[in-house]
Amino acid sequence: MADAAARTRMSEDEYLAFERASDEKHEFADGEIFAMAGGTFEHSTVAQGIGGVLRAALQGRRCTVQNSDMKVYIPSTGRYVYPDAIVVCGRPEFRDDNRDVLLNPRVVVEVLSPTSEAYDRGDKFANYRSIPSLKQYVIVSQDKPYIEVYTRQDDGAWGLRDYGAGQTAALPAIECAIEVDQVYAGVFEQYDDE
Template identity: 50%
Template sequence: MAEPAGKLKVTFAEYLALEEASETKHEFLDGQIYDMAGGTPDHGLLAGNVLRALGNQLEGRPCRVHPADVRIRIQATGLSTYPDVSVVCGKLQVDAEDKNGVVNPIVLVEILSESTEAYDRGQKFAHYRRIPSLREYVLISHQTKLIEVYRRADEGAWVLHEAESGSIDLVSIGCALSVDSVYRGAFEEPELVS
C-alpha cells in the first residue's frame, strides 16, 4: 500500500464522494485514502487476457467477470480496493454504505508489479482472506510466466497451486487459465517511435 494521498483522516462517506468525482482510483482503509499505482501496457494486457478467458468460459452461466473498475469492499476490515479482475457468481451483493462496493466475489485476480507485489501477497491478501465468499485468489507474475492460485480448503486454510506452463484450474468457478493464453503478447519489446 502506498503512502496516504492526504494526511487528514476522512470518513467513509467522504471517501465515496471523493472517489465518485475522481478520475483516478484510490483505496480506503482506516480513514486514509491511498493512491493506486498506474498500470503498464503489459499489466493491462495480462488483465485483459484474464478477463477474456474467464468471460468466454463463463458465458451463459450465472457469473459475472469484472475489470479493475469495480470496487470490492471487505466488510470485516474496512478496506475498499480495486482488484484487476473479480468474479461474482449468483446475486451481486453490495455494501450497505457503498452501492458500488461489491462484497461477494468468489475469485479475485491481481496482476503483480514491482511496486505492488509485496502488498498483494501480504497485507492485501490478509484483507481478502476475510471475505466469506472468496474461494480463490489468483496472482499473475509480471516477471515470468507464472500463475499462482491460492485456494481456500474446507477447513479454511489457503493452499497454493501454481503453473508455469499448461493450464491451472479455478475450481470454484469451473474454469481453467491457460498460461500461454494469459501471457499472449506479453514481454514483447515495444517499438520506439520518435
C-alpha cells in the first residue's frame, strides 16, 4: 500500500481502501491524497478542550461529538477530510457499512495551525459550505483564546460571530453555548520545572 501514497491519482474507492489500511491519516481531494501533519501540544489540547466542552454541553441530547478520527465526505467535490471535531445530531449517516465516513455533520470544528489556516479559512470552508446538513463552522485559534462561529443563515449566506477570553460562544445550530475559557483551560499555563 505504500506505493498508493506516491501515485498522483486514485479513485475514491482506492483512497478509502488505502486509508483504511494506513497507520497515518490522509485527506483526499481531486484524486490525490494528502498526508495529515501532526499537531502541536497547543493544537491537541485545544482540540480536546473544545470536544470535551461540546460533549458536556450536549449531554442528554440526541447529538454526539466526534474527534479527528472521523472522516467527513463532501459529496459536491468528492473530498474526504478529517475535522478536529464534529457534531452530528440525530441518526448519523455513513458512506458505507464501515461507519468511518460521516455524511451529515451539523457542526464542524477546525483548530487553526500556521500550516492549515489559509486552507481552513478558504478552500476547506468553501467545500464545507456545500454540505446540506452543515449549519455551523467553528474556527478555533491555537495561539490565543479566540473562536469564530460561522452560521448558515436562512437565505444560505454565512454570518460570523467571534468570541474571546471571558465570553460565551453561542452555537444555535445545536442549541447550546460554550465558555471560551473552558475550551482553553490549561493550554497557556506555564509549568515550573520540578
